[in-house]
Amino acid sequence: MPRVLIIGTGIAGLFAALRLANAGQTVTVLTKQRPKDSSTNWAQGGIAAILDKTNVSEIDGHVADTLRAGDGMCDKSVVQMVVEEAGGRIQDLLEIGVKFEKTPHGEFQLAKEGGHSSRRILHAKDATGREIERALNDAAQHHPNISMKPNTLAIDLIQREHKSPEKGICGVWALDQDSGNVETIAGDAVLLATGGAGQLWDKTTNPSVATGDGVAMAYRTGACIENMAYVQFHPTALRMEGERPFLITEALRGEGAVLLDHEGYAEWCKDKKQDPAGLSFTLSASKEGSMATRDIVARAIDQRLAETGKSHVWLVTQHLESERLKLRFPMIAERLETYGLTLGKDPLPVGPAAHYMVGGLKVDIHGRALLASNNQTIPGLFAIGEVACTGMHGANRLASNSLLEAVVFAHQTSEYLIENHPQSNPQELPGWRSDGLDTLSEHGPIAHDRTTLNQTMRFEVGISRKYSRLQRAIRRLSLLEQETNAIWKASLPTREIVELRNMILVGRLVAEDANERTENKGLHYNKDIISIDE
Ligand code: FAD
Ligand code: SIN
16 A cells, blocks of 8 residues: 655644545645644635535535635636535535534525625624634544654655656655654655645734745745745734734625724714624725725725824724624623723724735646646646645635635545556655755844745735845745755754745745736735836
8 A cells, every 4th residue: 555645733634534535545644833833724705615516506606706806817627626626525524523613403504705796604693714624634633544643744755766856755754853853754655745835924814834835845846836826914913012913804894894994983983873894994996895806905904004004994893793603602791801992992003914826836627737848747746725726716716715725635635646556665764865964053133034025025025026026035035045055965854944045045946936027916916016017
């Protein structure tokens, strides 16, 4: 039986691990922190899914909304497949033990988020990811065919033949953070399920593990990375001085919360009897107001903040019933209470934060990674979840389509590996080169370089871009890359240096992709392109 190596314990990695292990394969799962530390665990709004694939009008509606959000850049056949597979994968999640919210009549309670034309989002109140992660982790920890290695940080992929990516991938070198040793871990197939890269920006909704490691490792072996310019900023992260941005789910707007700028809020306060959703000063650049797709709403807020010099806009819920909101969004209500804010009463200061990496490792319909040089598959290398670019999201992901894409592609890839056993790799793998390397004694420069990276991404590679600023970012990131690589080559690996090296590389890939684009689509918005059009 093949040995499969999976890196990452979010929805993609764990779902694939369970499917492969149930089919009798031996699976090793590495994760750099605790198994639950993932974006999946923090997902709030839910998972978009039509349960009955014979319901053509519902399927068509979900497909159409996804294509519209993707601004003409989605792969339609992938969207159709993912939307049609949703019901089957939700059934799998239910069998694994995930519990979604139901109505008193026993039907699933469906939520709505920006860009969706109907209610189709299954959820577990406002902590959907926590529930999914709980159930998947419970099942994986107890599975006899799965061996979990927490606190194990994948550093680089091992090629079957040095400098011959077309020959394929057969394992990874990984830092055991408990012992400090670098291990060589073999896999006949390696599945990257390493999630996104929100940590490149200082304002992000993502957990600390989201440092783009999968993209960086794959890029270094010659894999094709695409669409990195499409970085999704979530419009409504709570902005409290000195605190990390805490996501306020879009599902709250689905229940009637509305975004207002300061002027709009002041006007509305004069006559609160009016529903703020109907007011002309509601903050948005589209007729759908606060329920437009994320690219539009985040850009409208970003522009408004630049014009007014304010640090936030307001998400208002005062016109809604407070007790009902607290029951529907208990995690958010509890977090707000710690700041002295009450859901359904106080206006919430919110603004955009880096949220989702639409681009990533280009994969085919089976999750197989492709070579940058000729688009041929790389034997033994697969990518699933946020790290992968499947064509599903185009230039902008529709809300709650990420968990869906991750679970469907985890299934696709597992089925492929069950049908097509990967070539086994009998020879001994090379060990990590550690001769002559010193223990990193000075951590100061690394912390400083990370701050420089975060500031560069924030100011030069944010929501609104300009060619001159993108080019400035590329120059700065290239210099940072040279300096970090010099430290990297001379020192024994630590988590800080591994992640910094990866983040700088991924930041450069984002800036370069953005700089090469001559058209504004979805999440990529360059002010210079608008002025050329005008
Ligand atoms: P993740 O869940 O991020 O897991 C990645 C795993 O890889 C982690 O275990 C990490 O530790 C591990 N890892 C990374 N690098 C390494 C390495 N070098 N070595 C070892 N391990 C490594 N999407 C929706 O569809 N609906 C939502 O409601 C929703 N809400 C969200 C709310 C928040 C706050 C955030 C941050 C995201 C949300 N998203 C939502 C997006 C969605 O949660 C993610 O895109 C999705 O969970 C990604 O799953 P994944 O399995 O690909 O990666
Ligand atoms: C949210 O709950 O607003 C996040 C949903 C998503 O990222 O799809």
